[in-house]
Amino acid sequence: MSTLKVLLKKEVLQFKRNAFLPRLVVAFPIMIMLIIPWVTTMDVRHVNVSVVDNDHSQMSQRIINKINASEYLTLHSVTGSFDLSFKSLEHGDVDAILEIPQDFEKGFVTGRTKKLSISANSVNATKGSLGSQYLAQTLAASIKEMRARLSPAQVGDLVLIQNRYNPTLEYRNFMIPAILVILIIIITGFLPALNLVSEKEAGTIEQINVTPVSRFSFTLAKLIVYWVAGLIVITIALIVAWLVYGQTAVGSLLTIYTGAFLFILVISGFGIIASNISSTMQQAVFFMYFFVMVFMLMSGLLTPIESMPQWAQRVTYVLPPRYFISIMRSVFMKGATFYDMRFNFLALASLAVVMNLGAALTYRKRS
Amino acid sequence: MDTSTLAIEVKGISKSYGTVKALDKVSLDVRRGEIFGLIGPDGAGKTTLFKILVTLLNADEGTATVDGLDIVKDYRTIRSRVGYMPGKFSLYPDLTIEENMEFFATLFGVTVEQNYDLVAPIYKQIEPFKKRRAGRLSGGMKQKLALSCALIHKPSVLFLDEPTTGVDAVSRSEFWDMLHNLREQGLSILASTPYMDEASRCDRIALCNTGRVLDIDSPQHMVEKFDGRIYGIKSHNMYDLLKELRDNRCISSCYTAGEYHHLLAGAGFDLGDLKQRLIAKGHSDVEIKSIVPNIEDIFIKLLSNEQY
Numbered sequence: 001m002s003t004l005k006v007l008l009k010k011e012v013l014q015f016k017r018n019a020f021l022p023r024l025v026v027a028f029p030i031m032i033m034l035i036i037p038w039v040t041t042m043d044v045r046h047v048n049v050s051v052v053d054n055d056h057s058q059m060s061q062r063i064i065n066k067i068n069a070s071e072y073l074t075l076h077s078v079t080g081s082f083d084l085s086f087k088s089l090e091h092g093d094v095d096a097i098l099e100i101p102q103d104f105e106k107g108f109v110t111g112r113t114k115k116l117s118i119s120a121n122s123v124n125a126t127k128g129s130l131g132s133q134y135l136a137q138t139l140a141a142s143i144k145e146m147r148a149r150l151s152p153a154q155v156g157d158l159v160l161i162q163n164r165y166n167p168t169l170e171y172r173n174f175m176i177p178a179i180l181v182i183l184i185i186i187i188t189g190f191l192p193a194l195n196l197v198s199e200k201e202a203g204t205i206e207q208i209n210v211t212p213v214s215r216f217s218f219t220l221a222k223l224i225v226y227w228v229a230g231l232i233v234i235t236i237a238l239i240v241a242w243l244v245y246g247q248t249a250v251g252s253l254l255t256i257y258t259g260a261f262l263f264i265l266v267i268s269g270f271g272i273i274a275s276n277i278s279s280t281m282q283q284a285v286f287f288m289y290f291f292v293m294v295f296m297l298m299s300g301l302l303t304p305i306e307s308m309p310q311w312a313q314r315v316t317y318v319l320p321p322r323y324f325i326s327i328m329r330s331v332f333m334k335g336a337t338f339y340d341m342r343f344n345f346l347a348l349a350s351l352a353v354v355m356n357l358g359a360a361l362t363y364r365k366r367s
Numbered sequence: 368m369d370t371s372t373l374a375i376e377v378k379g380i381s382k383s384y385g386t387v388k389a390l391d392k393v394s395l396d397v398r399r400g401e402i403f404g405l406i407g408p409d410g411a412g413k414t415t416l417f418k419i420l421v422t423l424l425n426a427d428e429g430t431a432t433v434d435g436l437d438i439v440k441d442y443r444t445i446r447s448r449v450g451y452m453p454g455k456f457s458l459y460p461d462l463t464i465e466e467n468m469e470f471f472a473t474l475f476g477v478t479v480e481q482n483y484d485l486v487a488p489i490y491k492q493i494e495p496f497k498k499r500r501a502g503r504l505s506g507g508m509k510q511k512l513a514l515s516c517a518l519i520h521k522p523s524v525l526f527l528d529e530p531t532t533g534v535d536a537v538s539r540s541e542f543w544d545m546l547h548n549l550r551e552q553g554l555s556i557l558a559s560t561p562y563m564d565e566a567s568r569c570d571r572i573a574l575c576n577t578g579r580v581l582d583i584d585s586p587q588h589m590v591e592k593f594d595g596r597i598y599g600i601k602s603h604n605m606y607d608l609l610k611e612l613r614d615n616r617c618i619s620s621c622y623t624a625g626e627y628h629h630l631l632a633g634a635g636f637d638l639g640d641l642k643q644r645l646i647a648k649g650h651s652d653v654e655i656k657s658i659v660p661n662i663e664d665i666f667i668k669l670l671s672n673e674q675y
Contacts, residue, residue, distance in 0.1 A: 006473040010462065017461045017500075203457035207516075210421045210451045211474040212443065 003213055007221035015225055021191070029183050029233045033240035036179055037172045047131035048076040050085040050094040057105035059146065066142045067098070072134045089121055096120040096131050098139075108146070176241050177328035178301045180234055180260070181321050185295065188230035188264045190288055192222055193271035197284045200275075215363050223268050230264045231257070250335035256328065258338070262348040263324040269355030270320075276362035295321045320355075323347045373432070374399045374524045374555030375420060380429035382415050389415040391578040392429065397524075397557050397571075402550055404569030405559035406662065412578040413559035414454055417528045420557070421451045434523050447475060450517035454528040456509045460502025464493055464512055467501050468519060475520030482521045485552060489545055490515045507538040514545070525549065527558040531565065543568040566662040574666050581669040589665050595619075596636070597668075599627030599658045602650040611648060615641070620671045629658070631668055 015021055049067055053060050068075040076094050079085045088094040097119045107114040118135050122128025196219070199205040208218060234257070241247045249256055271288070278284040296302070298312065299321035305313055316322045323344040330336035338345065375397035382390040390412045397403040405413045418424035420433055422442040431438045434448050458467045468490070472479050483490075493511050496504070501512060510530060517525060527546075531539040543565065546556055550570075558569070566572045566586050574581040574589075582589065602608045605628065612621040612630055619633035638655060645653050660668075 003474060006470060010459070010466075010470050013466065014459065014461050202460070203453060203455045204459055206423060206453050207451070207457045207471075208474075209423055210446050210449065211471070212447045212476075213474050 004217045004221055007213070007217060008224060011221050011225045015229075025187065025229045025233060026236065028187070029237040030240055032179055032183060033176075033237050034244065037175050037245060040171070040175050044127050044130040044134070045072055047073050047095045047127065047134060048093060049073050049135060050076045050088050050097050051078045052082050052085050052097060052099040053078050053080070054102045055100045055104040059105040059108060060100045062146070063098075063100065063139065063142050066138055067135075070134070070138050073131075073138060086119075089119070092121075094121070095127060096135055098135060108143075109150070172245060173247065173333060174329070176237075176245065176247055177332045178325060180237050180328060181263070181299075181301060181325055182296070183233050183237055184230055184260065184263055184324075185267055185292055185321070187233050188226050189267040189271040189292070190285075191229070191271075192226045192268055193275040193284050193288060194281055195222055195226075196272065196275035197278055197281050200279055201281065216360075219272060219359075219363065223272075226268060227261075227264055230268075231260070234260050247332075249332045251331035251337065255331050255336075255338045255341070259324055259327040259331070259341070259345065259348065262345065262352055263320060265352040266320040266348060266355050269352065269359045272359035273355065273362055276359065295319055298322075300325050317347075318351075320348060320351045323351075372399055373397065373435070374401075375403075375431070375433050375557060377416070377420070377431045378429055380416065380419060380426045380431055382412075382419060382424065382427050388578050390419075390426070393575075393578070393580055394429075395573050395580060395583055397555055399555050400550060400553055401570040402546055402556045402558065402568070404566055404572040405557065405575060406561075406563060406566050406572050406666070407559075407575040408561055410577060411575045413575065414528055415578075417451070417453075417526050417557075417559065421449055421526055422446060447520070448523050450520070450522035450525045452513050452517045452525075452527045452530055454532065456513060458501050458509075458513060458516060461500060463498050463500050464504070465497040467512065467516055468497075471516045472519045477520050479519060482519055485521055485549075486515045486518045488548055489518070507534055510534055510538070510542065514542075518549070523555065525554050525556045527556065529559050529561065531560060531562065539565070563661065563663040563666060572662070574662075574669060576666075576670060581666070586662060589662065590660055593660045593665055593668070595660075595668055596632040597658055597660045597664055598630050598632070598638070598655050599624075600630055600653070600655045601627045602645065602653045604650060608645070608650060611645070617641075620667060622667060624663070627654075627656075627658075629664055631664070631671070 051060075051064055051067065053064065064075065064078060067073050077085070077088065082097070082099055085094065085097045085099075089097060099117045099119070101114040101116070104114050104116070116139060118132050120128045120132040120135075196205075199208070238249070238253075238256075270291070274284050274287045278287055298308070298316055299305075299319045300316070301321065305316050305322065308316070327336075327341050327344045327348075330341060373396050375395075377393055377395045379392045379394055380390055381388070381392055393412070393416060395403075405411075405416065407413055415424065419426045420431060420438060422438055422445055425439070433445050436445050436448070438445060459470070462470065468479050472482075479486075489511050493504075493508050493515070496508070501509065504512065514527075514530070517527075531542055534542065539562075546558065546568075550556060560566075569586065571583065571585050572589070573583045584592070600608070600612070605623075609621060609623065609628055612618055612628065615621075617633050617636040619631045621628055621630040642653055642655060
């Protein structure tokens with residue numbers, strides 16, 4: 001039996017004997033895929049609106065009905081004074097206040113339009129800004145309707161907005177490729193790193209180090225197990241995305257798997273560096289966490305890279321997830337081809353070489 | 368001495384961890400086919416020396432050969448020729464006895480069957496449990512498995528770092544019997560132990576403390592060349608006796624050793640005078656007898672020689 005084969009056999013045996021790991025590899029992607037797409041939504045729903053109606057006209061009533069009918073807005077109350085509505089806002093019962101001025105209808109008909117005012121609670125910036133936007137959109141829609149009734153000949157909207165590739169602006173479509181990235185980081189980055197450090201902690205690595213086994217085959221045997229685990233995890237996640245959310249990749253699966261495998265190479269190399277420079281699990285976990293935080297928050301996973309300051313955008317060029325996330329989203333949602341994403345693939349491949357070179361250089365059989 | 372007759376040759380090896388000097392110019396030779404004991408308390412540098420010799424650690428200075436091979440230049444060849452049993456049990460606890468044996472055999476490019484004869488006397492004792500995971504074995508069984516795994520590739524030199532620590536007295540004695548068997552088969556063995564009583568089971572020993580070798584000789588010869596006078600002493604009040612003897616300037620050292628205190632005579636020591644004095648201080652049932660020093664006595668004397 002060759003050395004690599006016996007090492008591989010040992011790793012597989014240990015993996016299977018572990019009461020926790022095989023279950024984790026199956027349960028983890030399923031749980032994450034079932035829960036996270038539902039909860040990580042940037043869509044703001046149920047914005048509570050209080051209307052201060054100073055006009056008491058047919059038109060103000062129409063606006064109130066429109067708010068009541070909206071999917072995103074909930075009519076909390078209609079009051080006669082701003083102070084009363086503001087109290088509810090301070091209480092937290094109301095997210096936005098719409099004030100309809102006196103003689104609004106009259107002004108609308110005569111052309112001397114009075115202004116509607118919106119005040120939103122922006123402690124939660126997303127909810128505040130999106131809430132007031134929804135409210136403004138609703139108002140615009142009802143005003144348009146009324147205009148149309150006054151003069152049916154009026155031209156329609158000058159601006160037409162179309163959301164390509166994600167027509168319903170479903171946040172989930174944006175999140176699922178990102179979740180795959182997180183899964184890979186955890187399964188193929190953390191697990192091999194912790195496995196290697198645990199051999200240090202248990203002292204078993206000493207027994208291995210006095211054998212003629214080369215460090216390369218010893219590490220490679222470990223990695224192969226986690227590479228396979230990583231690919232299984234992605235497959236499970238893709239199946240869940242298809243069965244539960246009806247989402248399938250627009251582009252080719254081969255492109256997705258190629259990108260995933262390159263990313264797995266990068267991350268597992270990174271995990272080995274972490275394990276090489278730490279002598280305890282605690283150190284390894286802290287080291288990994290530091291970078292994983294940066295990976296998650298700076299790679300365009302949650303917030304777009306384009307909205308970061310210039311210096312930060314430059315930093316993102318060395319972050320491997322940046323390229324993989326971009327590949328995943330483009331292939332998954334737009335159907336981009338391997339050729340379209342060639343620069344991202346090239347960058348990932350180069351980072352894979354750099355990381356694994358670093359892993360080889362930091363490994364030492366004797367100190 | 369011709370190098371080929373030496374299993375291990377250490378010349379002026381030093382190693383520091385930061386400001387702590389773990390080994391200070393250690394030199395020693397282990398002949399082929401002998402059991403060499405490295406005897407010393409915790410912190411003597413035993414484990415550090417082992418790690419350097421099995422090529423896990425680089426020495427700061429000095430040279431050494433194992434099986435005639437340089438530990439720096441020929442480290443790869445050395446790794447296939449030595450068996451190493453670390454102080455801490457370090458086989459895979461989630462693999463069975465059988466799997467551990469096969470695993471290590473294959474790493475060295477041999478099969479368990481090939482060298483079965485060598486390990487059989489030890490392995491047979493644990494073979495009935497070969498389907499059991501190593502993590503669930505008793506201390507003595509773990510030790511036998513570790514020794515079997517260290518032997519499976521038929522090494523020419525065996526390194527045993529505190530193999531008997533944490534093992535009961537009967538198992539310890541059995542273990543040394545096994546080592547003697549292995550020596551008969553031509554293996555050279557370097558073993559360390561903090562237990563002074565195990566010194567007599569070695570062919571030659573090195574007494575070491577805080578990174579230095581105090582003396583190297585066979586245990587018998589060490590006793591024979593002991594040049595001090597040593598006595599066992601007891602009275603009805605052992606605690607006060609110890610304090611008094613330690614205050615006595617004619618006694619170079621005195622320490623508890625079971626039923627009797629051992630005392631090492633210094634300059635101007637007179638037996639009759641001491642007895643008189645103790646009785647005058649109110650000690651009754653005073654008994655003093657001349658004794659043959661054991662390795663512990665020798666070790667303590669060597670230590671006190673160093674200090675004064």
